[in-house]
């Protein structure tokens with residue numbers, strides 16, 4: 001890897017909008033995803049993090065389960081040691097995986113050690129289910145001890161999350177892959193309410209009700225798969241999945257602005273109010289995504305057209321979290337506005 005230096009062709013981070021959370025923290029309105037799946041090595045993802053910080057990204061979305069936090073940690077150390085970026089200018093998120101719900105503090109300490117940081121800006125419960133499944137397992141496989149969402153158990157996990165704030169190990173805590181009924185219970189019982197909720201959001205999966213619920217409750221939505229994860233492995237694709245970057249509205253705006261349709265998805269997300277965390281290891285792509293939030297806004301008319309193209313097309317269905325053989329993935333998402341019973 002080359003030595004860290006601020007790139008000459010980058011974006012001034014001060015031009016990137018920030019969102020203020022209910023805790024008072026300010027989070028950059030776009031971040032870089034770091035899940036390389038099996039398409040990119042840990043080193044390639046770490047190199048992308050370094051390149052992204054160099055061109056002006058100040059928000060990096062990590063997770064222990066991505067397996068690359070120690071590689072990314074080497075980059076953070078080099079960046080911070082260089083003095084070019086200060087720790088309080090960087091926003092780092094990590095997440096506790098589902099096999100560590102009863103050992104949240106240990107998981108956080110491991111992420112901090114790997115990332116070579118003293119604190120995290122945001123720590124999320126990655127999934128509200130504690131259901132462990134082996135890496136790369138088939139979506140039909142069920143762990144024998146898999147169980148439904150049990151609110152009492154989740155609150156034990158959440159109490160450990162709250163203790164991290166009290167210990168000063170994390171500045172903010174939040175959730176991911178939640179639903180409105182689960183969130184209502186959490187808001188009822190939490191001592192510290194979530195600052196952010198990371199959820200799948202792209203033009204063909206806008207989750208308007210949940211998005212509005214989060215906004216109404218001052219929980220900042222962070223949108224994952226903002227481009228619709230177009231090059232995800234085939235095993236993660238279903239026949240019914242639609243392709244956001246092929247949508248005529250997205251393509252029409254891309255043509256007007258002379259950018260890739262992916263960039264339009266990112267731009268829409270920021271203008272709508274969720275924080276997109278697009279992934280890419282290619283400098284032209286991650287730079288284009290960052291640049292897009294600083295110029296050439298989508299018009300009000302075009303934003304209105306976006307609200308017409310939602311196809312309710314969830315890509316990350318979560319089948320491996322199911323706890324019964326005869327269930328389909330819809331059971332995970334409380335579609336009747338009630339938590340699916342055990």
Ligand SMILES: NC(=O)c1ccc[n+]([C@@H]2O[C@H](COP(=O)([O-])OP(=O)(O)OC[C@H]3O[C@@H](n4cnc5c(N)ncnc54)[C@H](OP(=O)(O)O)[C@@H]3O)[C@@H](O)[C@H]2O)c1
Pocket residue numbers: 032033034035036061062126176177198199223224225226227228229230231232260262263277278279280281282284285286288289316
């Ligand atoms: N909380 C959760 O449960 C959860 C779940 C899933 C993801 N995430 C987070 O969300 C992040 C993003 O999700 P994702 O990687 O699945 O999907 P994504 O960001 O929607 O799509 C990423 C892909 O889009 C392409 N791309 C990106 N920018 C582009 C541009 N400007 N022009 C053309 N193509 C572009 C790249 O393809 P090529 O690589 O082929 O260039 C890249 O691999 C993850 O990395 C992870 O941090 C969180």
